[in-house]
Amino acid sequence: xxHTFTALGCKIVVDVNSGAVHVLDDVSYAILEQMEGPLCDxxxxxxxxxxxxxxxxxxxxxxxxxxxxxxGLLFAEDDYVDPETAMLLPKSAQIKALCLHVSHDxxxxxxxxxxxxxxxxxxxxxxxxxxxxxxxxxxVIARSGKRRNIEVxxxxxxxxxxxxxxxxxxxxxxxxxxxAGKCFRFTITTNGVLLNDENIEYINREMSNAVLSLDGxxxxxxxxxxxxxxxxxxxxxxxxxxxxxAGRGTRDYYLRGTFTRFHKDxxxxxxxxxxxxxxxxxxPVVGKESDPYALRESDLPELKAExxxxxxxxxxxxxxxxxHFNVDLAQGPCVIKRLRGCGAGCEYVAxxxxxxIYPCHQFVGNEEYKLGNLEDGSFDMEKSGKFAELNVYTxxxxxxxxxxxxxxxxxSASNLLVNGDxxxxxxxxxxxxxxxxxCAIALKAIDAGMAE
Amino acid sequence: xxxxxxxxxxxxKNSAAKGGCGECQTSCQSxxxxxxxxxxxxxxxxxx
Numbered sequence: 001x002x003h004t005f006t007a008l009g010c011k012i013v014v015d016v017n018s019g020a021v022h023v024l025d026d027v028s029y030a031i032l033e034q035m036e037g038p039l040c041d042x043x044x045x046x047x048x049x050x051x052x053x054x055x056x057x058x059x060x061x062x063x064x065x066x067x068x069x070x071x072g073l074l075f076a077e078d079d080y081v082d083p084e085t086a087m088l089l090p091k092s093a094q095i096k097a098l099c100l101h102v103s104h105d106x107x108x109x110x111x112x113x114x115x116x117x118x119x120x121x122x123x124x125x126x127x128x129x130x131x132x133x134x135x136x137x138x139x140v141i142a143r144s145g146k147r148r149n150i151e152v153x154x155x156x157x158x159x160x161x162x163x164x165x166x167x168x169x170x171x172x173x174x175x176x177x178x179x180a181g182k183c184f185r186f187t188i189t190t191n192g193v194l195l196n197d198e199n200i201e202y203i204n205r206e207m208s209n210a211v212l213s214l215d216g217x218x219x220x221x222x223x224x225x226x227x228x229x230x231x232x233x234x235x236x237x238x239x240x241x242x243x244x245x246a247g248r249g250t251r252d253y254y255l256r257g258t259f260t261r262f263h264k265d266x267x268x269x270x271x272x273x274x275x276x277x278x279x280x281x282x283x284p285v286v287g288k289e290s291d292p293y294a295l296r297e298s299d300l301p302e303l304k305a306e307x308x309x310x311x312x313x314x315x316x317x318x319x320x321x322x323x324h325f326n327v328d329l330a331q332g333p334c335v336i337k338r339l340r341g342c343g344a345g346c347e348y349v350a351x352x353x354x355x356x357i358y359p360c361h362q363f364v365g366n367e368e369y370k371l372g373n374l375e376d377g378s379f380d381m382e383k384s385g386k387f388a389e390l391n392v393y394t395x396x397x398x399x400x401x402x403x404x405x406x407x408x409x410x411x412s413a414s415n416l417l418v419n420g421d422x423x424x425x426x427x428x429x430x431x432x433x434x435x436x437x438x439c440a441i442a443l444k445a446i447d448a449g450m451a452e
Numbered sequence: 453x454x455x456x457x458x459x460x461x462x463x464x465k466n467s468a469a470k471g472g473c474g475e476c477q478t479s480c481q482s483x484x485x486x487x488x489x490x491x492x493x494x495x496x497x498x499x500x
Binding site: 012015017018019020021022023024025027028060061064065067068072073076080094096097147148149151328329330331332333334335336337338342343347348405441444445448450 | 453454455456457458459460461462463464465467468471472473474475476477478493494495496497
């Protein structure tokens with residue numbers, strides 16, 4: 001299977017199963033656009049007749065394509081897993097990552113919040129006590145088997161509202177990690193309202209990554225991310241984020257925003273964030289089609305054009321690191337990781353202040369998907385297994401998608417929200433993912449000096 | 453080659469042999485919380 005596309009003036013073919021990527025000239029691109037399957041030994045007459053190039057030129061290009069095919073770099077077979085036996089892939093992956101909801105309370109009232117502005121629809125706002133967090137650390141140590149690297153993301157609501165629990169959890173994990181043969185890596189996802197000199201210093205010392213929530217332009221951010229009192233949050237937060245970033249050194253951080261159908265010109269928000277810090281992530285909102293802010297299929301042409309605009313901007317600003325255009329073609333994850341996806345529900349779980357365990361942060365509050373509880377020690381292996389068996393072969397729509405080894409099956413939570421089925425991909429999300437990948441690969445070609 | 457430049461080889465095929473150690477980051481733990489992309493994660497297999 002191949003995918004041909006043009007982006008940023010580049011003509012590109014992705015050989016889906018081998019992972020090979022080639023930059024084409026007009027002739028070779030025109031030939032491949034005509035081909036649905038593997039190439040035969042000689043240029044087919046009907047292809048030659050159809051294309052407006054000299055015979056000799058077409059023959060040359062055909063031979064080059066044929067050489068690639070013979071080298072396993074074009075129309076390679078997918079022989080990773082027999083699709084018929086894909087269901088037999090390991091179903092009880094070890095849990096190696098926690099989204100620790102230390103606070104189900106928040107000091108902002110974002111209009112698109114999937115956490116219902118912090119309480120996840122429960123009606124009661126609370127923070128996690130240290131005893132529960134300690135059990136979470138013990139849980140992940142016990143469940144992670146031989147995996148050494150363990151990730152814990154302090155999440156919410158707003159995790160800075162439970163800073164004491166954060167600090168005691170880090171201290172506890174550090175005190176047991178060596179004996180347990182683990183290496184804990186902590187991250188925090190914060191809206192920044194409660195940042196001060198003390199916790200900025202703490203985050204920059206202890207957190208391997210800090211995800212800083214901000215939606216870009218002041219007017220966009222303040223419309224969608226107001227304070228409890230209904231005031232804008234931009235002026236309150238941005239100086240604090242700047243201070244944190246200035247002290248971050250070489251450690252990772254991302255300014256992370258969400259775009260909605262209210263503001264589809266999100267490239268401007270990326271540019272705004274890039275003026276504050278160079279690592280930027282701006283993602284499409286998740287919502288049901290009935291939500292006024294949710295992205296719809298009718299928005300796709302506009303959104304795709306916006307990604308192209310963003311890629312054009314980034315082409316000339318290579319110091320800006322846009323997370324969703326990062327694709328490591330040569331040294332990225334192995335194919336085994338790629339066919340299995342995000343790991344929600346089997347490698348990655350979310351834990352609430354009550355100690356309830358869910359497949360990921362987006363499932364929190366959905367009782368049907370609750371996996372267990374830290375207090376009573378329950379963990380439903382059968383439910384977890386439903387997530388472990390998800391892969392690009394068991395998700396029907398992924399079988400024919402060229403991007404399957406890049407996105408790895410998409411987001412189960414989005415699928416459930418939009419289609420009522422964790423296995424059925426969310427069309428808008430898939431279309432945007434494919435567009436982002438095309439832009440990302442084209443930027444790689446430009447970086448490599450292969451653009452014409 | 454005159455008509456084609458190869459940007460990337462058969463890295464997926466090559467990764468199958470020694471992959472699957474599971475030490476890499478979970479995708480939603482990085483900078484995405486809604487739109488999963490796995491290909492932008494780093495490989496952390498120290499034994500390959």
